[in-house]
Amino acid sequence: MTLRLFDSLTHELRDFVPVVPGKAGIYICGLTTQAPPHIGHVRFAVAFDVLRRWLERGHGYDVTLIRNVTDIDDKILAKSAEAGEPWFALSYRNEMETADALESLGVLRPTYEPRATGHVPEMVALMETLVGKGHAYAAADGSGDVYFDVRSWPNYGELTHQRVDDMSDAEDADPRGKRDPRDFALWKGRKTTEPETASWPTPYGVGRPGWHLECSAMARKYLGDTFDIHGGGVDLRFPHHENEVAQSRAAGLGFANYWLHNAWVTMGGEKMSKSLGNSLRVSEVVRAYRPLAVRYYLTAAHYRSTIEYHEGSIEEAATTVERIEGFLRRALPGVDTLVPDGTAALPADFREAMDDDLGVSDALAVLHQSVRAGNTALDDGDHDDAAAIARGVVAMADVLGVNPLDPVWSDGGSDADDATAALDALVADRVAARAAARSARDYETADSIRDQLTAAGIALEDTAAGVRWSLTRGKGD
Incomplete structure (x- = not known):
């Protein structure tokens, strides 16, 4: 069966057809390193880790996954000023805590993790192309700002299916330098209140890149003018991803063929965020619960479904993990760690579920059905059959990143x-x-x-x- 994915651009399930046969290029918008991550922040990484694992282990694709780090941003500068520390120190500290959080949750490391500040030349080149094509302009007020002209691109709004006149204003810069209040900043001229270390020279003046320009330039750098999948949280669809589509295609790039978006982790029906005061910092959560249980909690719901956090959520996941692990320990006595060796075939029902837009809920139902069958075999004294079932359970769980026998979960x-x-x-x-x-x-x-x-x-x-x-x-x- 062919893998089908729900494309946000077309709003339909589409068969996955890679640009290069046997290979898959994925770009994921990583976190802005303004603060340590909570479990709502990292859901995107877990969701796209499952996609990557399925492409590699379910279909044999050679996957190149790029997950960027936005290490320069208005919020980073504001937070560093409040804390009285250099912006790059604050950003790097939070970047390291994010890396630790993702590692603790068993998220595979990306092929490469570029920082925005390391790719300013590529951003300036893309910006110059857009200016040259008449899709961008330098502000006439001498601010050093450069804006994308949304009226110049007829397809603006295609990702979120909006008309320009119905969109809210872009609040990323002083609107007095814009031709249209919805024009968004490609480049932000340096303000006297900002540190000199947070600016770079361009033909339009000294300043720093806008958020949207960063991702387009980095995706192109490592995946080429056209690549397979662009992913991120649903909150990035507008304005971030909408602006990426517009500026990249206006520059003549094919850019992403598929757009995938994961839903939020909510609490009390609201998006988990610092402003709501309901964040659950990953570093604290994994001290209170097994990291494997936290990973299972974030994996068990379909990536496009909202996860509502409540008291006891992770305890429920922990109990489920214990059932899986209990069976594996019974069926494979003396085996401390085990990862699939390619000999255990994945059940057809599991494959079908995963190929249907990563249907993890149905896939987990197959896994748990196997656990029940394995325990019955053990109770009947059929240890060889139970061991074979256990190896299949390990293979399924490994695809989802929740294999209790994976060495990543051992303290070692x-x-x-x-x-x-x-x-x-x-x-x-x-x-x-x-x-x-x-x-x-x-x-x-x-x-x-x-x-x-x-x-x-x-x-x-x-x-x-x-x-x-x-x-x-x-x-x-």
């Missing part, structure tokens, strides 16, 4: 971790022996094994997800 390396792994392996062996005895109706041996573990301070609990064990000693009184 410490003596305490090694001791825990060794104990887990020993207990898993005894649990498997007990299960075999019970299957053979040798209840005396099964009870003896349980008694031995109890005497050693290890409690067993038989659950629907499999046998769980815990230490009963050393917990304090």
